[in-house]
Amino acid sequence: MLIDKAVGFLPQGLRQGFENIPRDELIKAEELRLRAGQSASLSVNSREIPVGEGVVTQSELETVLERATDASVHTVQSSIAQGYLNIEGGIRIGLCGTAVICDNKISGIRELSSLAIRIPHECKGCAENELMSILEDGLSDILIISPPGGGKTTCLREYIRVLSDMGNRVSVADERGELAAVKNGVPQFDIGRHSDVLSGGKKADMAMMMLKCMSPQIIAMDEISSIEDMEAVYAVSGCGVKVLATAHAGSIDELYSHKAYRDILKSSIFKYCLVIENKNGVRSYCAERLA
Amino acid sequence: MKLTGSIFVIAAALLLGIGKARELKLHRDTLREMISFLTVLNGEIVQNLSPYGKILDRLNRDNYMHMSGFIDGLSEALRASDDRSFSEKWSDCVTASLGVLAEDERLELTELSNSLGRFDSTLQSKAIMRAKAGLEAKLVELDATLRERQKLYIAFSTGAGLILTIVLC
Numbered sequence: 001m002l003i004d005k006a007v008g009f010l011p012q013g014l015r016q017g018f019e020n021i022p023r024d025e026l027i028k029a030e031e032l033r034l035r036a037g038q039s040a041s042l043s044v045n046s047r048e049i050p051v052g053e054g055v056v057t058q059s060e061l062e063t064v065l066e067r068a069t070d071a072s073v074h075t076v077q078s079s080i081a082q083g084y085l086n087i088e089g090g091i092r093i094g095l096c097g098t099a100v101i102c103d104n105k106i107s108g109i110r111e112l113s114s115l116a117i118r119i120p121h122e123c124k125g126c127a128e129n130e131l132m133s134i135l136e137d138g139l140s141d142i143l144i145i146s147p148p149g150g151g152k153t154t155c156l157r158e159y160i161r162v163l164s165d166m167g168n169r170v171s172v173a174d175e176r177g178e179l180a181a182v183k184n185g186v187p188q189f190d191i192g193r194h195s196d197v198l199s200g201g202k203k204a205d206m207a208m209m210m211l212k213c214m215s216p217q218i219i220a221m222d223e224i225s226s227i228e229d230m231e232a233v234y235a236v237s238g239c240g241v242k243v244l245a246t247a248h249a250g251s252i253d254e255l256y257s258h259k260a261y262r263d264i265l266k267s268s269i270f271k272y273c274l275v276i277e278n279k280n281g282v283r284s285y286c287a288e289r290l291a
Numbered sequence: 292m293k294l295t296g297s298i299f300v301i302a303a304a305l306l307l308g309i310g311k312a313r314e315l316k317l318h319r320d321t322l323r324e325m326i327s328f329l330t331v332l333n334g335e336i337v338q339n340l341s342p343y344g345k346i347l348d349r350l351n352r353d354n355y356m357h358m359s360g361f362i363d364g365l366s367e368a369l370r371a372s373d374d375r376s377f378s379e380k381w382s383d384c385v386t387a388s389l390g391v392l393a394e395d396e397r398l399e400l401t402e403l404s405n406s407l408g409r410f411d412s413t414l415q416s417k418a419i420m421r422a423k424a425g426l427e428a429k430l431v432e433l434d435a436t437l438r439e440r441q442k443l444y445i446a447f448s449t450g451a452g453l454i455l456t457i458v459l460c
Contacts, residue, residue, distance in 0.1 A: 012374050062409050063376060071369065071377035071408035072342035074415060108411050 002089050003029055006117045009067045009087075011060050014040050017052025030149065032117040034061055045281020046149055061112040068093055081106050089188050090120040090181030120178060122189055123154045124161070127274060130287035131159055134272045139168065139218070141242050141269055143290075145249040146276035151283055152246035153178055153222050155276060157189055159244055160220050164192020170244075171216035173206035173232075174199040179222055204232035211236050220244040230260050237269045251275060252288060265290060297456040304452025305445065312441035314391070315433075321357040321391050322430050325400070328358055329423040337416045343377070343408065344369055360388035377408030399425045 003026055007018045010032075017040060018026065031043035036058045041048040068087050069076055076085045083106075084094045094116040100108040134140055142159070146152045157179050164170045172195055174180050180187035180197040187197055196214050198206040203221045210216055219236050221229065224245045237243050247261060252273055255261040264270070268290070275286045331350060335341040341349075347366040355362060361384050368380035375383070381404035385397050392400075399422050406418030 008372070066377060066409040070342055070344060072344070073409050074336050074412040075340050075342050077340070077411045080411075 001027065002091055002119050003027055005087075005089060006032055006091055006119055009064050009117070010034075010040075011063045013054060014052065014056065014060060018042070021051065029119055030121070031119065033114070034064065034117070035114040036061060036112070043149075046278055047281070058112055061115055064115055064117075065093070065095075065112065077108055081108050083109065084176065086177040086181075088181070088183055090178050092118045092120075092176060092178055094118065120181070120189070121154055123151070123158060124190075126151070126158050126283070127155050127276075127285035127287075128158075128162065130274055130285045131162060134274075134287050137271070139163075139242050140271040141237060142244050142272045142274060143255075143270040144244075144246040144274045144276065145252070145255060146246075146278065147250045148248055150276045150278050152248075152276060155274065155285070156220060156222055156244065156246050157191060160195055160218075161190050161192040163218055163244070164195040168194060168217045169215065170195045170218045170220055171207075171210035171214045172197045172199075173201075173203045173210065173219065173221045175201065175203045175206070175222070179220070202228065204228040207232040207236050211239060211241060216241055218242045218244055222246050223248065225260070227260060230264050233264060233269060234267070243269065245270075252290070293460055297460065300456050300459070301449065301452040304448045304455070308445040308448030311444040311448070315441055315444070317357065318391050318393070319430070319433050321389065322396065322426060322433065324355050324358045325389075325392070326423055326426050326430060328355065328362075329419050329426070333416050333419045333423070336412050336419070340412060357391070358388075361385070364388050378404040381407060393429070396426060396429055 007015055010018065014034070018032070021042065025044065026042070028044050029042050030046070033041045033043055033048060034056045037055055039054065040051045040056055042051050065073055068085065073080070079085045080095060084092055086092050095109050095112060096114040097109040097112040099106045100110055134142060144152050144155050144159070160170050160172060160179065170192060172179055172191060174182070174197050177199045179189070180191050180195070180199065181189055182197050182199055187195070191197070196210065196216070198210055203224065207219050207221060210219060219241050221232070221243070222245070224230060224233060224247055233243055233245065247255065249255040249258070249261065252275065255265060270290055273288050273290055275288060277284045277286070328350060331353070332346060335346045335349070344366070347362055347369065350362050351359075351366065364384040364387060365381060368375070368384060369377070382401045385400045385404070389397060389400070403418055403422040406415055
């Protein structure tokens, strides 16, 4: 299981604490949190539970990074410069430390201070009723929103699977490798029989490439946030392709308070918005038709 | 009988000298291969951003005569899922497979290991180039005196054999 893989990256001292946690609790983990000078913790249902007695050292954080990259941290330095790295199976490690600046850009992170090891989960059937009610109007452009850690990516992956298995050609622009976690060309997650995945590049570039090369009916993108992402959404939506995307926001009102999202909402590209709420670990889904 | 004995003693001493001279050559050749290994390692890390597993596979195919034990050992250690860091694995392989190198040369390589595996390509490259420069200086020194030292070993051991023969006779 992915949680075992994630715990396997930890040095012996830290691993012990996680191995002592009951199995049924451990498999629910959304994240392992390691902060230098603090005890390690396990994030379950968006709440952090302290693990073990000792404190995490900076050297232990470096060991985790070394293990996660097979002692080849240099191979992922461009990803580290963006604050994260992806591991086999869709596990993502977020990093904090001291940013290294080169030519006014962050070129790396040294002196690590914290790591967030995120464990992806498949949730077949989640928000299925909402999707079915949206599909009553035909295939639509859908924006899935929630605050960070709310389950957007899991929900998007499920929608990709369902729509793909219905016979729609879905092109997935998987920038961080979290949606499909492709290994040796094969997605590690079930994303449906008619899905094509392009990973590793910028979402906007990949969406345009797939639009030209894969004749998709739906293009899926996780976490649209930059101006380039928005431009890609404008570009593909005007070409007869439906867009399935996620964005960080707690509500539709919050979306309107963000200039880039406000513009895209006003352009009426997205017909539906699926709002995910997470209260004490219980997720609720609400599909709203956008004006 | 005495003549046969004398010949045996002198031959044994000569062989001892030749063995020592060969050891010196082996030391020089291993050092030379290590420098070449570090050059390739640096290139793969800086230009191709290759992972260590792939770099070692490539180096394994390059037919290093004297470094093969080190490369094999490190490849195997990298594949093993134990709690040792890459630095520890590298140091263990230096100790186990590069005994022919001098103590200070092994120390140079062990110190290099502290910078490998967990840093970006710039930092690793700097450390590799520093270690390489140190080993190149040793190689120049070794090359300059190799012939003389080889001759000295052979002459000294043959002389010692002769003296022993005279004493015994």
